[in-house]
Amino acid sequence: GAVVSQHPSRVICKSGTSVKIECRSLDFQATTMFWYRQFPKQSLMLMATSNEGSKATYEQGVEKDKFLINHASLTLSTLTVTSAHPEDSSFYICSARDFVETQYFGPGTRLLVL
Amino acid sequence: QKEVEQDPGPLSVPEGAIVSLNCTYSNSAFQYFMWYRQYSRKGPELLMYTYSSGNKEDGRFTAQVDKSSKYISLFIRDSQPSDSATYLCAMSGQDSSASKIIFGSGTRLSIRP
Numbered sequence: 001g002a003v004v005s006q007h008p009s010r011v012i013c014k015s016g017t018s019v020k021i022e023c024r025s026l027d028f029q030a031t032t033m034f035w036y037r038q039f040p041k042q043s044l045m046l047m048a049t050s051n052e053g054s055k056a057t058y059e060q061g062v063e064k065d066k067f068l069i070n071h072a073s074l075t076l077s078t079l080t081v082t083s084a085h086p087e088d089s090s091f092y093i094c095s096a097r098d099f100v101e102t103q104y105f106g107p108g109t110r111l112l113v114l
Numbered sequence: 115q116k117e118v119e120q121d122p123g124p125l126s127v128p129e130g131a132i133v134s135l136n137c138t139y140s141n142s143a144f145q146y147f148m149w150y151r152q153y154s155r156k157g158p159e160l161l162m163y164t165y166s167s168g169n170k171e172d173g174r175f176t177a178q179v180d181k182s183s184k185y186i187s188l189f190i191r192d193s194q195p196s197d198s199a200t201y202l203c204a205m206s207g208q209d210s211s212a213s214k215i216i217f218g219s220g221t222r223l224s225i226r227p
Contacts, residue, residue: 006157034215043202043219044158093157102148103204103215105157 002028004096006106013084014114020080021109023094029074030096034103035067038091050077084113117141120203120218128226133190137203137218140184144205144216147179149188152200152220161201162188193225 003026013019023033031052036044048058048069056069066088068080077096081088089112095103120137127133135149145166150158162177164170164186170177176189186205190197203218 004157041222044217046214049214091155095157097215102146102160102163104160105150108155108157110155 002026002096002098002104004094004104004106006094006109008109009107010110010112012112012114015085016083018080018082019084019111020078021092021094021111023077023079023096023106025075025096025104028096028098030077030098031074032097033071033077034095034097035069035077035079036093036095038093038108040091044093047079081111084111086113089113117216118203118205118218121221122219124222124224126224126226127193129193129195131193131225133188133193133197133223133225135188135190135201135203135221135223137186137205138184139186139205139216141205141207141216142181142184143207145207146205146215147177147186148204148215149175149177150202150204150217152202154199158202195225195227198223198225 005024007022033050035047047062048056050056050069050071052071058064071077093108095105097103118139147164149162151161152158164177167179167181174191178187200220200222202220206215
């Protein structure tokens with residue numbers, strides 16, 4: 001199956017700093033990538049849809065100025081959590097969609113804001 | 115009413131049992147149906163992908179789609195402790211009302227040795 005990588009896998013930062021998470025599709029080109037957030041024992045919450053070369057589409061309630069998304073190429077999307085606060089601590093997962101309409105997920109990034 | 119309904123469980127069965135996981139949905143425009151497995155603290159892994167109605171088998175896993183009833187199932191035969199995970203159903207379609215992939219809330223499955 002298709003492989004999606006995420007980096008870093010885990011990050012701890014101080015409150016007020018910014019954190020960048022990278023999502024890469026390793027063996028296929030993804031015109032669309034998605035960013036999810038997941039709290040313990042809960043399902044995936046879609047944050048935004050990222051299309052290569054255009055602005056991301058954010059879900060209702062997600063602050064676009066706080067969660068900056070860039071999809072500069074067909075294999076790379078980045079999520080930057082700006083001025084992170086403890087309530088931003090969560091598990092962030094990206095996924096990439098291929099032409100067959102399936103989504104392949106990255107391994108996730110665990111963010112802890114102190 | 116949620117677009118996709120999935121019993122959250124937890125579901126606990128003995129090793130070797132047949133497991134049945136199910137989802138119901140309301141949008142008749144859904145055409146693509148998927149099952150993902152997610153281990154704790156990991157990203158979801160695609161298990162099965164089905165287009166439209168019918169059955170699909172892959173090893174110990176069988177996916178069924180009944181579009182007339184808006185009901186999909188995943189069967190796991192000869193269940194193993196390593197199958198213990200959360201299973202999420204997902205679906206989408208080409209119609210504009212179903213362009214996003216919608217996930218179920220996930221069913222937590224535990225296989226007892």
